Amino acid sequence: MSELNNNSKLKDIKYSILDLAPIIVGGSATDTFQNTLDLAKHTERWGYHRYWLAEHHNMPGIASSATSILIGQVAVATSTIRVGSGGIMLPNHSPLVIAEQFGTLESLFPGRIDLGLGRAPGTDQRTMHALRRDHGGNGHDFPQQLSELRSYFSPIDSSRSNSVKAIPGEGLDIPIWLLGSSGFSAQLAAQLGLPFAFASHFSPENTLPALELYYNEFQPSEVLSEPYTMVAVNVIAADTQKEANRLATSMQQQFLNLVRNTPTKLQPPVENMDEIWNDFEKKALQQQLGSSIIGDRTKVKEKLEDFIANTKVNEVMINAQIYDQKARLRSFEIVSSLWTDL
Known part of the structure; x- marks a missing residue:
């Protein structure tokens, strides 16, 4: 009999995937997409609820810059799992273009597409200018951009015959999520009665304050009658604690290179991070990766249940920056077994 039972805190929680589409040392974007x-095909079979990809630009180790295209390819390769963005960085784009892109995706894959939106650039200032050209769209007008985007999905209305329309897009029911790593989007999502997803995988210290803000200020809407939250968390699982610790050094190196402003492809694991980082860097990364769960099945179960109890989330989204694809698959398989064995 499994050690998991119907009293498990996991039993009412959906589990999903955030894929940062890592480009590994020695690999290419083509390898990443394969x-x-x-991963999407395997995790659909393992019962994961949704599969999200994130928009980043000018990042040597992340291949999901053309997020909408990649979402479409994942949807083609699967049949039931929800597929979406975690997220589209709306200030980088015209709201009409995003409405058309996701209207197209929803038309191709009805009932399977999510539109998660963020207000950060997902890149550096120089690349932001290359994307936006006019120096505008710094995130301060995100509420106005969001309102415009949502209007393009509004049901067909003859009184709007002379207005700009998103075709396809108009009249489609595409779930919109607000994403955040601080309180701004939490408050906005609460005011609008939208679901909220928090990036605990790189902003753990802000997780509980942002969720509390969302829960306290939530206003029921046509979309939701009560709050709905999802939190992204790093989970690296292996058959032994030692192996999980080793695999996690790829993620630690990735964040270390970001701290050093020397982003690179995802590095292979190492035996001893103390040979790479200094004491200050180690402390900084331990804080930034503080919510990460690294371990064997027993340890991961214990820590995930604690995390769910503390955050009161409806759904967890698992991120795993693992260099070796077989080890990456095994990690997601171990996590899924915590639910499938209930």
Whole structure:
């Protein structure tokens, strides 16, 4: 009999995936996309609820810059799992273009597409200018952009015959999520009665304050009658604690290179991070990666249940920056077994 039972805190929680589409040392974007499709097919069979991809630009180790295209490819390769963005960085784009892109995706894959939105650039200032050209769209007008975007999905209305329309897009029911790593989007999502997803995988210290803000200020809407939250968390699982610790050094190196402003492809694991980082860097990364769960099945179960109890989330979204594809698949398989064995 499994050690999990019907009293498990996991039993009422959906589990999903955030794929940052890592480009590994020695690999290419082509390899990354093959790995993404492979992972999506496996995780659909393992019962994961949704599969999200994130918009980043000018990042040597992340291949999901053309997020909408990659979402479409994942949806083609699967049949039931929800697929979406975690997220589209709306200030980088015209709201009409995003409405058309996701209207197209929803038309191709009805009932399977999510539109998660963020207000950060997902890149550096120089690349932001290359994307936006006019120096505008710094995130302060995000509420106005969001309102415009939502208007394009509004039901067909003859009184709007002379207005700009998103075709496809108009009249489609595409779930919109607000994403955040601080309180701004939490408050906005609460005011609008939208679901909220928090990036605990890189902003753990802000997780509980942002969720509390969302819960306290939530206003029921046509979309939701009560709050709905999802939190992204790093989970690296292996058959032994030692192996999980080793695999996690790839993620630690990735964040270390970001701290050093030397982003690179995802590095292979190492035996001893103390040979790479200094004491200050180690402390900084331990804080930034503080919510990460690294371990064997027993440890991961214990820590995930604690995390769910503390955050009161409806759904967890698992991120795993693992260099070796077989080890990456195994990690997601171990996590899924915590639910499938209930």
